[in-house]
Amino acid sequence: xxxxxxxxxxxxxxxxxxxxxxxxxxxxxxxxxxxxxxxxxxxxxxxxxxxxxxxxxxxxxxxxxxxxxxxxxxxxxxxxxxxxxxxxxxxxxxxxxxxxxxxxxxxxxxxxxxxxxxxxxxxxxxxxxxxxxxxxxxxxxxxxxxxxxxxxxxxxxxxxxxxxxxxxxxxxxxxxxxxxxxxxxxxxxxxxxxxxxxxxxxxxxxxxxxxxxxxxxxxxxxxxxxxxxxxxxxxxxxxxxxxxxxxxxxxxxxxxxxxxxxxxxxxxxxxxxxxxxxxxxxxxxxxxxxxxxxxxxxxxxxxxx
Ligand code: ADP
Ligand code: NA
Numbered sequence: 141x142x143x144x145x146x147x148x149x150x151x152x153x154x155x156x157x158x159x160x161x162x163x164x165x166x167x168x169x170x171x172x173x174x175x176x177x178x179x180x181x182x183x184x185x186x187x188x189x190x191x192x193x194x195x196x197x198x199x200x201x202x203x204x205x206x207x208x209x210x211x212x213x214x215x216x217x218x219x220x221x222x223x224x225x226x227x228x229x230x231x232x233x234x235x236x237x238x239x240x241x242x243x244x245x246x247x248x249x250x251x252x253x254x255x256x257x258x259x260x261x262x263x264x265x266x267x268x269x270x271x272x273x274x275x276x277x278x279x280x281x282x283x284x285x286x287x288x289x290x291x292x293x294x295x296x297x298x299x300x301x302x303x304x305x306x307x308x309x310x311x312x313x314x315x316x317x318x319x320x321x322x323x324x325x326x327x328x329x330x331x332x333x334x335x336x337x338x339x340x341x342x343x344x345x346x347x348x349x350x351x352x353x354x355x356x357x358x359x360x361x362x363x364x365x366x367x368x369x370x371x372x373x374x375x376x377x378x379x380x381x382x383x384x385x386x387x388x389x390x391x392x393x394x395x396x397x398x399x400x401x402x403x404x405x406x407x408x409x410x411x412x413x414x415x416x417x418x419x420x421x422x423x424x425x426x427x428x429x430x431x432x433x434x435x436x437x438x439x440x441x442x443x444x445x
Contacts, residue, residue: 143274143299144195145401146223148263148290149182150255150281151200151214152233153207154430161240162247172241178214178431179235180255181279181306184391187218188398189277192420193437194405197273199266199290201225201258201282207232214431223269225262230254250281258282260289271297275405277397279304284311291318300404303355304397305332317354323400324350325361325393340377343368347375359414361396361421363389369414378414381422381443391430396421398434419443 159171178187186198198220202208204227211232215222233253239246263270263286270276276294278287287303294301295318303319305311308331316322324346326337333349335342337360347358347370357371366380399420403413423435423443 143272143405144197144221145189145275145277145405146197146199146270146273146294146299147182147186147189147401148199148276148278148282148287149185150180150233150252151178151183151202151211152180152235152250152252152255153177153210154179154235154237156237156239158239158241160242162238162245176210177429178210180233181281181304181394182277183211183214184394184430184434185277185279185304185398185401186220187214187431188391188395188420188424188434189402190215190219191434191436192399192402192416192440194398194402195221197221197223197269199223199225199263199269201227201254201262203230203232203254204228205232207234218431218434223266225258225265227254227257230257252281255282258286260285262286263289263293267293270294270299273297273299275300275302275401277302277304277401279306279397280309280311281307284309284315288312288315288318291315302397302401302404304393306393308332313353316350320356321359321400322350322355322357323359323361323393323397326363329358329360337362340365340368344370344375357410359400361393363392366418367396367414369410371410376411376414378411378418381419382426383422385426387426388428388433389425391433392421392425394430395424395434399440415444416440
C-alpha cells in the first residue's frame, strides 16, 4: 500500500509523583520526585512509528496550554506530523500517576481533557488526510464514535485499518468489519470475546471469536509471550524479543502497534510485520518510560538482522 500512516488518538501529559506510599483520602504527604512527560496511547504509537521510520500524521484534539506545547515538542522531536484540532478554553489532557516507591504499585487518574471531546465532525475535517492514508490506526481512549468515523473514512479510501482496542471496552458490532486488524492484549481480548486468555490455545480461541465478529485478522499481543496473528488462512506465533532484559513494560503495546503499522506501510508480509512490531516492543521494554523508550530504526534493523 502507498500513503502515510495516519493515527487517531489522544495526547495526555503524564505527571508522575513518587512517594514512600500512596496518600490516604484526605491526606497530604511529601513525595520524592516529580516527572512530566508525554503520554496517551495514540501519541505514543505515533512516536514509536515515526522513530521506526514511518511517515506519520497524528490526529488529536488539544487545548492551547503548556501541555499542548509539550505535545508539539514531543512530535517535533520524533518527526510526527501533527494534524491536530486545537481548541480554546479546554485543557489538554493529563494523567496523574502516583507511584509507591518501595513496591512500584501505582494509582492513576487519566483526564483526556480536550482530547476526550473529539467528535465525528472533527474527524470529518481530516477526511482528505485519512483518505490518503496507506495505514490507519486508532485506539479507544477517545470516544468510539470518533474512532469509528476514522475507520470508515480510512476503509473507504483504501487504507489498511488497525484498531488497537485499548483501554478495554465493549464495542458496537458494526466496528469489527471496518478493521483489517484488531490488536488487543490478553485482557482486552477477553473483554471483547468473553474468552479468558492465559496461553496460546486460549488466545487462539479468542482470535477465532474476533474473526467471527468480522475482523480481517486478529492480532493478539501476549506480553512476554510475543504475539499471535490469526487470519482465515492460518496463524503465526512470534515469540517476544529481549524478554530477558525487561526493565519496564509501560507502552509496550504502543510500541508494538506503531512498529506493526510501519511494517505494513512498507509492504511487509503479515509474519514479518508482526516480527517487526515485536522487535520495536522488545526494545522499548528494555528501558524506562513509554514515548521516551521508543527505538530508532537502526536499532530495530540491528535486532532483526
Ligand atoms: P500491552 O502493553 O498493551 O498490555 P502487551 O503486554 O501484550 O501489550 O505487550 C505488547 C508487546 O510488547 C508484546 O507482543 C511483546 O512483543 C512486547 N512485550 C511485552 N512484554 C514484554 C516482555 N516482558 N518482554 C519482551 N517483550 C515484551
Ligand atoms: Na518502556
